[in-house]
Amino acid sequence: MIESFKIGDVEFKNRILVASGTFGYGDEVPDLVDISKLGGVVTKSLSMKPRDGNPNPRITETASGMLNSIGLANIGVQKYISDKLPVLKKYDTKIVANIAASSVDEYCKVLELLDAQQRVHGFEINVSCPNVKEGGLSFGTDVKLVSLITKELRQRTRKPLIIKLTPNVTHISEFARACEAEGADAVSLINTVIGMAVNIHKRTPKIATTTGGLSGPAIKPIALAKVYETVNAVKIPVIGIGGIVSWEDAVEFFIVGASMVQIGTANFINPATGITVAEGVKKYCENNGFDDVGRLVRTLQTNKTISIVDSWL
Amino acid sequence: MKQEIVPIHSLEFLSKEILELTFISEYLASTAKPGQFINIRVGDNFPLLRRPFSIFNVDENRVSIVFNVIGTGTKVLARKQKGETIDVLGPCGNDFLSFVDDSFDTAVFVAGGIGVAPFRFLTKKLYNNKQIVTFLGGRHKEQIIASGLQNIKIATDDGSQGFKGTVLDLIKDDFSKNMYKRPRFFLCGPTRMMKAVSEFATGIGADCCASMECDMACGIGLCQGCNIEMNGGDKKYRLVCKEGTIFETKNLKF
Ligand SMILES: Cc1cc2nc3c(=O)[nH]c(=O)nc-3n(C[C@H](O)[C@H](O)[C@H](O)COP(=O)(O)OP(=O)(O)OC[C@H]3O[C@@H](n4cnc5c(N)ncnc54)[C@H](O)[C@@H]3O)c2cc1C
Ligand SMILES: Cc1cc2nc3c(=O)[nH]c(=O)nc-3n(C[C@H](O)[C@H](O)[C@H](O)COP(=O)(O)O)c2cc1C
Ligand code: FES
Numbered sequence: 001m002i003e004s005f006k007i008g009d010v011e012f013k014n015r016i017l018v019a020s021g022t023f024g025y026g027d028e029v030p031d032l033v034d035i036s037k038l039g040g041v042v043t044k045s046l047s048m049k050p051r052d053g054n055p056n057p058r059i060t061e062t063a064s065g066m067l068n069s070i071g072l073a074n075i076g077v078q079k080y081i082s083d084k085l086p087v088l089k090k091y092d093t094k095i096v097a098n099i100a101a102s103s104v105d106e107y108c109k110v111l112e113l114l115d116a117q118q119r120v121h122g123f124e125i126n127v128s129c130p131n132v133k134e135g136g137l138s139f140g141t142d143v144k145l146v147s148l149i150t151k152e153l154r155q156r157t158r159k160p161l162i163i164k165l166t167p168n169v170t171h172i173s174e175f176a177r178a179c180e181a182e183g184a185d186a187v188s189l190i191n192t193v194i195g196m197a198v199n200i201h202k203r204t205p206k207i208a209t210t211t212g213g214l215s216g217p218a219i220k221p222i223a224l225a226k227v228y229e230t231v232n233a234v235k236i237p238v239i240g241i242g243g244i245v246s247w248e249d250a251v252e253f254f255i256v257g258a259s260m261v262q263i264g265t266a267n268f269i270n271p272a273t274g275i276t277v278a279e280g281v282k283k284y285c286e287n288n289g290f291d292d293v294g295r296l297v298r299t300l301q302t303n304k305t306i307s308i309v310d311s312w313l
Numbered sequence: 314m315k316q317e318i319v320p321i322h323s324l325e326f327l328s329k330e331i332l333e334l335t336f337i338s339e340y341l342a343s344t345a346k347p348g349q350f351i352n353i354r355v356g357d358n359f360p361l362l363r364r365p366f367s368i369f370n371v372d373e374n375r376v377s378i379v380f381n382v383i384g385t386g387t388k389v390l391a392r393k394q395k396g397e398t399i400d401v402l403g404p405c406g407n408d409f410l411s412f413v414d415d416s417f418d419t420a421v422f423v424a425g426g427i428g429v430a431p432f433r434f435l436t437k438k439l440y441n442n443k444q445i446v447t448f449l450g451g452r453h454k455e456q457i458i459a460s461g462l463q464n465i466k467i468a469t470d471d472g473s474q475g476f477k478g479t480v481l482d483l484i485k486d487d488f489s490k491n492m493y494k495r496p497r498f499f500l501c502g503p504t505r506m507m508k509a510v511s512e513f514a515t516g517i518g519a520d521c522c523a524s525m526e527c528d529m530a531c532g533i534g535l536c537q538g539c540n541i542e543m544n545g546g547d548k549k550y551r552l553v554c555k556e557g558t559i560f561e562t563k564n565l566k567f
Contacts, residue, residue, distance in 0.1 A: 021536070021537070022535060022536065023535055024534060024535050028533065028534045028535055029314075029533060029534075029535070031314055031315070032314060032315070032316060032402075032533075044537075052548075052549040052550055053537060053540065053550065055540075055542070056527065056539075056540050056541065056542070056550075057527075057528055058537070058538045058539075058540060059528055059529075059530045059536065059538035059539075060528060061360060061361060061362050061528075061530075064358075064359075064361055065361065066361065066362065066530055068530070068536070068538060070536070070537045070538065073537045073540070073550070216361055217358075217361070265361075265530075267531070267535055268362060268363075268530045268531035268535060268536055269354060269361065269362060269363060270316065270354075271316070271531075271533070271535065272316070
């Protein structure tokens with residue numbers, strides 16, 4: 001059974017990664033998870049300077065999901081390199097550094113620092129960050145800015161460059177096309193969906209920032225539809241993220257066309273979810289006569305006469 | 314720290330409102346310390362996130378928690394039966410024993426409502442070494458769980474048991490009448506109560522530590538969801554689940 005998958009020159013031992021912001025820096029849970037069994041670990045978003053993040057409350061549970069407004073709290077790229085990377089050396093898995101920034105220049109600087117590190121195998125770019133220059137509007141909702149970021153970063157690294165897209169746009173495939181055109185190796189989607197919850201006793205928002213990012217099983221159907229839209233628009237690999245808690249969920253993403261998947265919120269419930277998903281996917285492929293998990297990708301049987309554009313909801 | 318599926322040993326009412334759930338875990342029974350918590354997967358899919366509970370008691374290979382039925386998670390827990398299993402992850406967080414040293418002689422425990430949870434286990438570990446006085450506060454008598462505690466003083470809002478008034482009023486009254494040798498405060502309960510009591514403790518020059526509560530997604534340092542604001546120092550926030558739950562109150566910005 002072939003489980004591995006290559007993006008650029010980097011071979012991941014399987015197609016299951018843990019998602020940014022849901023697994024710390026990779027060194028938090030050594031006694032609960034054998035990290036070496038994961039295809040890779042995507043780090044918490046790293047910025048140039050350490051960030052304190054937003055005030056409490058930052059999280060609240062909602063129907064089959066949760067809202068968060070962590071505010072990209074992180075230790076900063078320098079501390080990551082000096083304190084975290086050395087510890088990760090002992091694990092046999094791939095490290096994908098996720099980068100967040102408030103200017104194009106900051107994205108470039110953080111990437112350059114990390115590109116020099118042998119232990120960083122690739123990059124995932126979180127474009128769902130406020131662009132300080134444009135009054136805090138998210139980079140990820142402006143296709144020109146996503147193009148520009150991809151172009152600038154592509155010039156600065158030969159390692160796999162993955163752009164992580166936000167679902168909070170009308171046509172996510174437009175953004176994926178822009179990334180492909182500027183040389184991205186892959187796109188990953190979806191980041192969290194903007195959401196809100198209200199405490200009716202106090203008549204206040206349940207999280208300090210009023211709105212936040214929805215994740216977990218509640219967003220899986222949204223994520224599947226966005227992956228479906230994107231795989232029909234680009235040739236580069238699409239990494240599916242959103243609401244995966246079981247191997248069955250992951251298989252859905254592969255069938256729809258994701259080449260890899262990431263596990264997010266499920267890590268909070270079972271930190272070893274990634275491993276059980278990898279084992280389950282492998283078994284499913286064996287039972288269904290696939291000798292490579294890749295053969296499962298994009299095997300969706302659809303009614304060809306109704307296309308996504310023509311169908312009325 | 315481990316994730317285990319453990320058998321339920323019993324589920325009993327300790328008062329009309331508070332339940333004790335006991336399960337069997339050699340691992341937790343031998344590793345858990347007073348003040349630590351476990352994170353329970355209450356149902357298979359609902360609610361989604363685990364719920365944190367303080368360790369109430371450890372007896373041979375049995376470990377228990379106490380809870381009020383207040384919402385989705387505790388409603389599901391209250392329907393569990395002997396022989397069923399639950400998924401527990403722990404022990405999590407720091408513990409009260411790491412705040413115990415030679416700098417004090419009297420351990421003053423102050424609990425609000427279900428915040429009494431860690432003190433029975435702490436009493437077991439401390440009663441040979443320290444003088445203990447325990448102040449319990451609750452809305453009414455069904456919220457008072459006094460078993461396994463020492464030198465107990467009770468306050469209820471409605472006066473249905475003990476002193477009528479807040480636990481802080483009771484402490485003030487008591488401290489005006491009694492002399493405690495070199496006290497140190499240990500708090501667990503609603504944040505407002507803990508803030509008020511910590512101000513009192515500071516006022517009399519006593520050290521004070523508190524187990525802080527906070528909504529948690531993971532309980533193990535992965536999500537950064539459980540931040541608490543610090544009063545100066547190198548970091549603006551710390552994580553309640555990992556760097557706490559117990560903090561010196563002088564370091565907190567309440
Ligand atoms: C470290 C730690 C230790 C804890 N130990 C215990 C314990 O030993 N025993 C125990 O019963 N609980 C304990 N809790 C609280 C517990 O984790 C749950 O939050 C609580 O039992 C309610 O869960 P639920 O799913 O039933 O309620 P939910 O459905 O999550 O909440 C229902 C409603 O109750 C409110 N609510 C939630 N939690 C509380 C609370 N603690 N006090 C007042 N209102 C609340 C919510 O805002 C909501 O409006 C602890 C929490 C922490 C962080
Ligand atoms: C608490 C929390 C923190 C997150 N932090 C980040 C982050 O720092 N950078 C990022 O790109 N995505 C972040 N995400 C988004 C996840 O990586 C993922 O895209 C999203 O949660 C959807 O997947 P899920 O439903 O499996 O959680 C975060 C999600 C959560 C729940
Ligand atoms: S609850 Fe997730 S970091 Fe504390």
